[in-house]
Amino acid sequence: MIIVRIEELSWPEFDRIKDKVVAVILPVGSVEAHGRHLPLGTDVFAPLKIAELVEQKVRERGKEVLVMPPIWYGHSFALNAYPGTINVRPESLRMYVGDVLAELAAEGFKKIVLLNGHGGNVYPLTEAAEDVAELYPDVEVYLINWWLDFREDILSVCSGQGHAGEDETSVMLAIRPELVNMREARGRRVKRKIRVIKKDIGKEVFPDGLNDDPSSATAEKGERILQIVSESIARIILGEEG
Template sequence: MAEIEWMRLTAAELNGRAAAGALVIVPVASLEQHGPHLATGVDIVCATAVAQRVARLLDAAGAPVVVTPCVWTGLAEHHVAFGGTVTLDYAAFAAVLRGVVRSAARAGFRRVMLLNGHGGNAEAVAVAATELSVELGIAVAAGTYWHLAPEAIAPVLERQPGLMHACEAETSMMLALMPEAVRRERLAEAHGPHSTRTEGQPPALHRRRSFKEVTPSGVIGDARAASAEKGERLLAAVAERIAGMLRDEALWR
């Protein structure tokens, strides 16, 4: 199996990947509170893991691919009130994404996937992908991993219909990937409402509010049913689904 991490490859090796038409996957995340039971790096760990697993599946299928280090901070203003959170404003976040993608383009790569792992970044990465495609003249796609594969996530979970925040899904993935980052003695407290929306707020109406106003625990969903076995199943199913999407040549034409 070929090396898939940008930071582990030499400049000459990366030049070869670019010449071969490799896809660059950029995991994008956030550093923020994740309830009483999870370390703040959840989105970084999970986005990186999903990106790398997708890349290994692509590589196994003969598709050249490279994964950059994670863009570790994003738009997390809605978590600041809890503490432990680092956030950028939109201009700074967009500039970071532009710098990373422009660097990939200058290195000769013509296809980039912004693979997002933080809900607060979802709209911003989509806008960035469109703007950068036009500006740089390369193909840039974007998506949030759980939005790309909801049908792969729902059957694994017992207490919620999809991935939320510091929830059954994220806690399960952390138990699989970095169990030392889970404070098991606090799991009994790790539950909250199953939506950040006020009663009657339609799905198409966007109004982001502080999580402190919505959930005293900082959790959306219910982490008490989490397990490492569920986490491994989630990671495998999501990676398989997204790798299938990215193998589709029609996406890149």
């Protein structure tokens, strides 16, 4: 399978193929703590792999999508309590992603999929998409939060969900097992009735940088999640489901 990467194309090559694609996918994530067992880039590794699978599934149906280089940094206020987390202010993320979306719209893409891998990005990405929708009324931006929008399907595979939990750990075991340290894969679910915002709140809400028990994660579960989510997104792009 040959995967087209925009960053590897010349501008004439890009110009020739852009009118042939039915959608463009922009993966967005974060660099942040994911327990002691997962890499800081988990929230990018997952949506990027899902995007690649979507591209494959769409191509098998005779259509084309284009996967853009990912946006690595996101809004991660709570997890900024842990070393290695790079927190971007929500207004900075909104403006940056909005500029990228506007450029994609100006290139003529009518369907843009924001494939998000990080919870803290949801509100800035929503606002960025709304900004672009105002400027380009004929453009549709699909904001897909893979772990959230397909929660019921994921819970048919895993017993629970949470930051760096069973679902995310399973996905990482399927795509980058060499980066997962299952000897450190332990944690618990922390629940709060209301959201409390204060400095270093992540130490309370995400003890050791996670919020779930990842010990039951397996690569097999991860493969099933990846296939379920990517197939659903492919069907949405192609208009095969609402």
